[in-house]
Amino acid sequence: xxxxxxxxxxxxxxxxxxxxxxxxxxxxxxxxxxxxxxxxxxxxxxxxxxxxxxxxxxxxxxxxxxxxxxxxxxxxxxxxxxxxxxxxxxxxxxxxxxxxxxxxxxxxxxxxxxxxxxxxxxxxxxxxxxxxxxxxxxxxxxxxxxxxxxxxxxxxxxxxxxxxxxxxxxxxxxxxxxxxxxxxxxxxxxxxxxxxxxxxxxxxxxxxxxxxxxxxxxxxxxxxxxxxxxxxxxxxxxxxxxxxxxxxxxxxxxxxxxxxxxxxxxxxxxxxx
Amino acid sequence: xxxxxxxxxxxxxxxxxxxxxxxxxxxxxxxxxxxxxxxxxxxxxxxxxxxxxxxxxxxxxxxxxxxxxxxxxxxxxxxxxxxxxxxxxxxxxxxxxxxxxxxxxxxxxxxxxxxxxxxxxxxxxxxxxxxxxxxxxxxxxxxxxxxxxxxxxxxxxxxxxxxxxxxxxxxxxxxxxxxxxxxxxxxxxxxxxxxxxxxxxxxxxxxxxxxxxxxxxxxxxxxxxxxxxxxxxxxxxxxxxxxxxxxxxxxxxxxxxxxxxxxxxxxxxxxxxxxxxxxxxxxxxxxxxxxxxxxxxxxxxxxxxxxxxxxxxxxxxxxxxxxxxxxxxxxxxxxxxxxxxxxxxxxxxxxxxxxxxxxxxxxxxxxxxx
Numbered sequence: 058x059x060x061x062x063x064x065x066x067x068x069x070x071x072x073x074x075x076x077x078x079x080x081x082x083x084x085x086x087x088x089x090x091x092x093x094x095x096x097x098x099x100x101x102x103x104x105x106x107x108x109x110x111x112x113x114x115x116x117x118x119x120x121x122x123x124x125x126x127x128x129x130x131x132x133x134x135x136x137x138x139x140x141x142x143x144x145x146x147x148x149x150x151x152x153x154x155x156x157x158x159x160x161x162x163x164x165x166x167x168x169x170x171x172x173x174x175x176x177x178x179x180x181x182x183x184x185x186x187x188x189x190x191x192x193x194x195x196x197x198x199x200x201x202x203x204x205x206x207x208x209x210x211x212x213x214x215x216x217x218x219x220x221x222x223x224x225x226x227x228x229x230x231x232x233x234x235x236x237x238x239x240x241x242x243x244x245x246x247x248x249x250x251x252x253x254x255x256x257x258x259x260x261x262x263x264x265x266x267x268x269x270x271x272x273x274x275x276x277x278x279x280x281x282x283x284x285x286x287x288x289x290x291x292x293x294x295x296x297x298x299x300x301x302x303x304x305x306x307x308x309x310x311x312x313x314x315x316x317x318x319x320x321x322x323x324x325x326x327x328x329x330x
Numbered sequence: 331x332x333x334x335x336x337x338x339x340x341x342x343x344x345x346x347x348x349x350x351x352x353x354x355x356x357x358x359x360x361x362x363x364x365x366x367x368x369x370x371x372x373x374x375x376x377x378x379x380x381x382x383x384x385x386x387x388x389x390x391x392x393x394x395x396x397x398x399x400x401x402x403x404x405x406x407x408x409x410x411x412x413x414x415x416x417x418x419x420x421x422x423x424x425x426x427x428x429x430x431x432x433x434x435x436x437x438x439x440x441x442x443x444x445x446x447x448x449x450x451x452x453x454x455x456x457x458x459x460x461x462x463x464x465x466x467x468x469x470x471x472x473x474x475x476x477x478x479x480x481x482x483x484x485x486x487x488x489x490x491x492x493x494x495x496x497x498x499x500x501x502x503x504x505x506x507x508x509x510x511x512x513x514x515x516x517x518x519x520x521x522x523x524x525x526x527x528x529x530x531x532x533x534x535x536x537x538x539x540x541x542x543x544x545x546x547x548x549x550x551x552x553x554x555x556x557x558x559x560x561x562x563x564x565x566x567x568x569x570x571x572x573x574x575x576x577x578x579x580x581x582x583x584x585x586x587x588x589x590x591x592x593x594x595x596x597x598x599x600x601x602x603x604x605x606x607x608x609x610x611x612x613x614x615x616x617x618x619x620x621x622x623x624x625x626x627x628x629x630x631x632x633x634x635x636x637x638x639x640x641x642x643x644x645x646x647x648x649x650x651x652x653x654x655x656x657x658x659x660x661x662x663x664x665x666x667x668x669x670x671x672x673x674x675x676x677x678x679x680x681x682x683x684x685x686x687x688x689x690x691x692x693x694x695x696x697x698x699x700x
Contacts, residue, residue: 084350091354092361241430243389244472245420249632254583257597265582293582300632 130161130172131219140210143203151202154211157195162215163223166275170224173271173321176216177264182291183208191291222271222321226314228278231307235315238308246303251312254296259319265293270319277313285309392426395419399545417552418545424477424554425484427542438537445538448531449474451597452514459510459525461518462655463590463598463607466509466535469615471628474542477554478627478634484555486543502539503532512613517658518606518693557623563640567618567676569683572648575641579630580649588652604652606694611657611672611679618676621646651683656691664689 127133134141147153157168164170171179185191186200187208203211226232237243239259242250251259254266261268269277283289284301292298301309395418402415420426430446433439448455450473452465467473474482489502496508510516510524517523525531546552577586583600584590589607590600602608614620626642628634637645657679660667668680668689679689 081346084346084353087347087350088353088357091351092357093354095354095358096361237389242472244476245389245392245422245424245426247632247634253631254599256599257593257595262591262593262599294579294630294633296630296632303632 126159126161126163126172126220126223129220129223130163132217133161135217136210136214140207140214143207143211144214148202151199154199154215161220162218163220164273164276166273167279168273169276170272171215172218172220174215174268175261175263175266176212178261178267179212179215180208181265183212185291191289220321222317222319224271224273224317226317227274228310228314230274230310230312230314232311232315232318234308235311235313238304238312239315239319243308248300248303248308251316259316260321268321269316271321272313272316274313274317277316278309281309281313282306389429392418392420393429395426396428396432396545415545417547422477425481425546425552427475427481427483428544432544433541438541441534441537442541445534445536445541446473448535449538453598454596456510456514456525456531457519458521459514459516459519459523459531461515462609463592463602464514464609465598465601466513468598468601469513469624471631474539476628478556478558479624480556481542481554482539483543483546484552486539487546487548487550487552488555502536503527506532506535511658513609513615515610515655517610518655557620558627559619560622560626560639560642563643565640567622567643567647569644569648569651571640572644572646572651575637575645576648579637579641580645583631588649603649604654606655606692606697608654610655611677611689611691612659616650616654616677616679618643618647618650618678621650647678651678651688653688653690653692655693657689 136144142148144154147156154162154171158164158171159168162170162172164172182191182196183200183203184205186193186196187203189197200208238248239251242248242253251269254262255269256262256266259269280289281297281301281304284292284298285304285306287298290298304312395416399415399418402413405412406414418426433442433446444455449466449470451467453460453463469480470476470482471479472481485505486502489505490499491505492498493500493505496504498504500508504527507524507527514524516525580603584603585600588603589605590598590602592598609615615624622639622642625646626635626637626639629637657667657671659671664680664687672679672689680687681689
């Protein structure tokens with residue numbers, strides 16, 4: 058019978074080993090892993106030393122007492138009570154603008170100065186944060202809690218604040234190189250002069266080109282770096298993406314520091330044509 | 331079973347790992363060598379991938395090459411047996427013109443500085459002869475240095491030159507006379523016309539151009555000179571298609587009405603493209619093919635060569651489909667002027683656009699009266 062044939066134990070292979078035999082990991086695979094590990098370790102050490110050098114180069118902030126920005130600013134009360142509440146106290150779980158950007162919108166380090174910024178530009182950024190076309194966890198959280206009218210009012214409020222520049226170079230950038238990029242550009246790298254679009258004193262050009270003069274240098278640098286790395290993508294026509302990608306980190310530091318030296322009183326800096 | 335584990339003792343594993351480590355190190359070294367050798371960049375270039383420019387600031391490389399040129403030039407003057415100087419180039423491979431810190435002291439340097447000022451802000455520094463809101467630098471970007479934007483270092487060594495436009499041999503001053511007449515619309519200026527030949531304005535601009543051309547071989551056409559021609563497209567050009575290209579790529583700066591942006595202090599931030607403050611109908615830029623070349627290679631600013639040829643033709647035709655100051659050569663009827671001066675060119679001069687013959691011209695007063 059066919060059944061019996063199948064049960065014929067004499068046909069069973071007695072040497073059959075049901076477990077996978079041990080096979081050593083191929084030598085080349087370990088070798089590749091080793092080379093990657095060497096690469097990784099060296100990159101890590103390299104980054105570590107660069108970061109240390111960078112931190113050590115940053116000029117320590119002066120310990121002298123400075124007058125609070127709110128005492129020098131004009132226009133801090135020029136908004137509806139609702140808007141001022143958003144600015145100063147926030148709403149529900151959403152924190153106030155002033156809690157990060159300062160009592161007069163003066164900003165600090167990588168938190169940008171808002172005082173005197175173009176209204177249209179500020180509004181576009183709020184909308185972009187809300188719509189997810191500009192990335193920043195804090196600002197997305199805040200912008201989603203605002204309606205369009207509130208965005209308009211906040212943008213108008215910060216645009217009308219008058220506050221002298223409160224920053225200077227802090228990134229140890231090459232100021233002469235920064236001046237060159239700001240006023241002449243580096244066309245061999247396809248980098249136009251900042252002032253060509255942002256105004257002859259980098260004072261901003263309505264409606265799309267924001268004020269750069271007197272901005273926190275850390276913020277300017279961080280934004281250039283984000284465009285350079287593709288982390289910020291809401292510049293119209295990708296203008297700043299491509300310009301930043303053509304810039305070296307040294308150039309970004311130089312230009313961020315130089316822009317921080319420019320005055321905000323409308324008086325053009327020297328060398329402006 | 332035990333046979334399978336015969337060679338897997340701890341010592342053997344360590345030996346294997348040591349060997350793998352050694353091979354890994356060799357692999358790493360080979361990789362690093364390959365990465366830093368030219369072959370990697372050549373491969374990338376061969377498959378058409380962009381290779382990053384060297385990290386050194388563009389200006390630094392250019393200045394080093396210029397210094398080398400000056401040194402070689404001085405050595406060659408003393409001894410003709412040493413190598414003659416090379417044309418100094420920048421990281422992009424094109425001619426490296428001098429930077430402003432190379433402007434010499436003394437009367438010549440002062441002329442260069444005056445010329446630079448006129449070049450960059452013509453309405454302010456040559457107010458007497460300026461009839462609109464245009465400056466030389468609007469079409470010759472980077473203060474007359476940028477490649478493919480008719481750089482002065484490309485133009486200056488080509489003069490004197492025969493030009494079909496006026497059918498005579500033109501000096502560099504004759505050429506600038508044309509720029510003032512048409513691009514700066516000098517007939518509408520306080521002086522009522524361009525500076526007379528020999529005027530200080532020309533001397534200063536010529537000093538600036540001559541200085542920018544330091545290191546170029548006279549008479550030679552350098553790469554990057556002029557505006558490269560853009561091939562005609564199958565579809566031809568169409569200002570209605572161009573309107574869409576304009577809205578998407580140009581209006582951000584030049585504004586939807588083409589009037590650009592002029593700062594409160596009077597500085598022209600973004601130049602007007604048509605209307606009374608633009609170049610007149612006799613300017614080279616009023617020809618669609620010339621405007622196409624300029625736009626294709628230079629616009630949007632810092633994004634040259636990103637528009638397609640078709641987009642460049644269409645948007646150039648859109649910009650040149652509006653009224654601008656009249657051609658100063660017109661004495662009789664518009665049709666006479668078209669036959670005499672605009673017959674074989676690509677322009678809308680004397681032709682019907684949006685149901686109206688254009689080319690009559692607009693002036694500040696006619697626009698103000700409207």
